[in-house]
Amino acid sequence: MTDRRPFETAPAQDLLADANQFFIKRLQVFNWGTFSNIHDIPISKKGFLFVGASGSGKSTLLDAMVTLLYPNPNYNAAAREGDQRRDDRTMLSYVRGAWATQTEPDGSGASRSVVQYLRPKATFSAIALTFADLTGIETTLMLVATIRKSANDESGVRRRFFILEGNYDFNAEDFEGFARSDFDWRWLKKVLPPGEAFDTFAAYSDAFCRLFGIRDKTALKLLAKAQSVKNLGDLNQFLRTFMLEEPATIELADRLVDEFTDLKEAHDAVVTERRKAERLTEAKALWTTREAAREKAERLALELAAIPWW
Numbered sequence: 001m002t003d004r005r006p007f008e009t010a011p012a013q014d015l016l017a018d019a020n021q022f023f024i025k026r027l028q029v030f031n032w033g034t035f036s037n038i039h040d041i042p043i044s045k046k047g048f049l050f051v052g053a054s055g056s057g058k059s060t061l062l063d064a065m066v067t068l069l070y071p072n073p074n075y076n077a078a079a080r081e082g083d084q085r086r087d088d089r090t091m092l093s094y095v096r097g098a099w100a101t102q103t104e105p106d107g108s109g110a111s112r113s114v115v116q117y118l119r120p121k122a123t124f125s126a127i128a129l130t131f132a133d134l135t136g137i138e139t140t141l142m143l144v145a146t147i148r149k150s151a152n153d154e155s156g157v158r159r160r161f162f163i164l165e166g167n168y169d170f171n172a173e174d175f176e177g178f179a180r181s182d183f184d185w186r187w188l189k190k191v192l193p194p195g196e197a198f199d200t201f202a203a204y205s206d207a208f209c210r211l212f213g214i215r216d217k218t219a220l221k222l223l224a225k226a227q228s229v230k231n232l233g234d235l236n237q238f239l240r241t242f243m244l245e246e247p248a249t250i251e252l253a254d255r256l257v258d259e260f261t262d263l264k265e266a267h268d269a270v271v272t273e274r275r276k277a278e279r280l281t282e283a284k285a286l287w288t289t290r291e292a293a294r295e296k297a298e299r300l301a302l303e304l305a306a307i308p309w310w
Contacts (some may be wrong), residue, residue, distance in 0.1 A: 006114045008209070020133050020213070024131060026047075026153065026167065027040075027043060027065060027127075027128070027129055028167075028170045029061070029125070029126070030125060030168075030175060031124065032060065032094055032126075033093075033097060033098075035057060036097065037172075038170045038172065063089065064127040068128075068142075068143055070221070071201045071202070071205065075090065088101075089117075090154060091154060091157050092152065092156070092157055093115070095146075096147065096284075097118030097119045100115075107131055110242075120150065122150075123146075124144060124178070124298070127142070128140050132167075136145075137167075138166050138196075139164070140162075140168045142195075144162070144178075145157050145158065145160075145184045147158045159201075160198070160217045161198040161201065161204035162197050163196045164194070174191045201300075
């Protein structure tokens, strides 16, 4: 007879040790684009769908999400798919809250386009994504971007990225205090939950990739592409570009190509020098023949001149 025993139940932490997943639980924005003040958007574990009329802010919220996960995001990509023109949405326009473009006359009698901002003076924006894993541990990724005085170019935007433990709640008291401190990062760090702060996206990206177990940042490219996709086009190319990790053989092949290129250049240099030597050898023989012919011609010319006298 077969001995049938009940399966032993392992702790949930052990079962999920090699198969954990992270999902977005919450999106928060403060003074991001036309979303003034604090907006808190819960995200279902089963998925989410942003719907609304054109211009209602769907892309603005998606751009907030991708800003936290991808460097130099292509803003408003979904609305501009297939359009090669550069979009006018930037980090500056989102922090300032650009909402319209008006035409005004300039001093010469011509007209110019002037962007209208909701927040034209010193201001700051904050966006955050809270993730939870299958064991219930939560982590919040946050960006705070500040603009002092009336700066109206990208270089005037100061950014700081945060990886915070737990589910941080945006609250007016923290933000008002940060504004009163004249955007003092040290003051802000004191009121935030435990975590890390980063001045560059590269360092911040490396840290959250380690935290979430993202081995290949191609996954982040897939997210950015999925944000704007309306037509997959060539499915094979899409899979190769955005969903398959680059095999180790690619690096080996690239190295072999580089080494072959160096070898070929060395070989070409040897062949060139050998051909030079061959040409010089031929030239020396021709020079010797030429000198002998010239001497003979001079001797014959002297004999020809002496014949009449002789």
